[in-house]
């Protein structure tokens with residue numbers, strides 16, 4: 001049985017409109033973990049979870065009941081709904097995976113325990129402030145190279161671990177249309193920290209993060225039903241997370257582990273969902289690249305609310321959608337704090353006396 005490190009500190013979040021048979025292949029790696037299944041689409045449909053898994057399942061009725069009016073910030077009919085799972089979890093770490101992602105094999109033919117690699121990535125520091133040319137210095141058999149400043153070798157805490165995909169790559173619709181038969185067969189044995197000041201396109205298919213470090217910024221936006229855009233849920237979250245991680249001194253890694261992505265979604269349907277995003281992102285990226293947080297943004301929530309104000313002010317001019325999105329970002333934080341109230345450590349009577357003495 002594969003080791004199940006962090007089994008009591010990590011939840012696996014799965015958005016689904018399909019069945020969950022894919023879990024059979026992951027059973028050796030996932031069975032010890034608690035699953036949070038976010039059922040999208042028709043709530044009256046029954047999603048069968050294979051026996052032996054410990055899980056909680058939420059459909060749209062549950063989301064509406066738990067969040068009340070604030071459920072308006074959770075997308076419907078888009079994989080963006082998965083972020084509800086991040087909010088209801090009580091664990092320190094989250095791993096999220098799509099239901100058409102299977103266990104991949106490494107070049108030696110071994111099954112890849114993606115969860116184990118993500119945990120390694122999250123538990124080792126990141127190096128966003130100076131690039132290590134031998135890649136991840138915390139990897140077995142690697143280290144910092146000559147010229148790497150010793151003052152920076154502590155690295156910073158890792159907030160996000162972004163895994164990749166063999167077989168069907170996460171291409172946008174135009175690329176899918178031009179290259180319908182392209183498959184990713186290249187296994188690159190590498191984990192890289194994304195340098196500070198550099199944005200990246202975050203894919204939610206095979207993603208892990210430290211909920212306590214960056215959870216409130218992992219909002220997957222307003223996508224799908226009733227929205228002018230789809231399939232930019234993970235992208236939006238990735239841009240928000242990266243600028244907040246850069247500001248708060250946290251790291252994001254990409255590379256190993258790989259999963260095997262089996263289903264190519266319909267490029268024509270995807271084009272309709274992505275169409276506006278392809279134009280808007282030419283304005284969105286400079287917006288994030290130029291965003292500077294004020295000094296009092298010392299927590300993820302404060303960063304996120306300040307970012308939402310800037311989204312409304314700057315991107316609201318691109319399209320009224322961003323005004324709605326900015327409001328939804330605030331609603332998300334309200335909902336997050338409602339379900340995850342900051343822990344108030346009761347002061348002991350003695351401490352109260354001590355405080356009076358110093359007042």
Ligand SMILES: O=c1ccn([C@@H]2O[C@H](COP(=O)(O)OP(=O)(O)O[C@H]3O[C@@H](CO)[C@H](O)[C@H]3O)[C@@H](O)[C@H]2O)c(=O)[nH]1
Nearest residue numbers: 015016017018040077078079098099100204205231265
């Ligand atoms: O309306 C929906 C559609 C899908 N889901 C669930 O979300 C994931 C991803 O769905 P799918 O595999 O069909 O989509 P892809 O194009 O391969 O996914 C890429 O686009 C991102 C979506 O923005 C996704 O994260 C990328 O991997 C599956 O689990 C579906 O069951 C849904 O919940 N609601």
Ligand SMILES: [Mn+2]
Nearest residue numbers: 098100263265
């Ligand atoms: Mn898929």
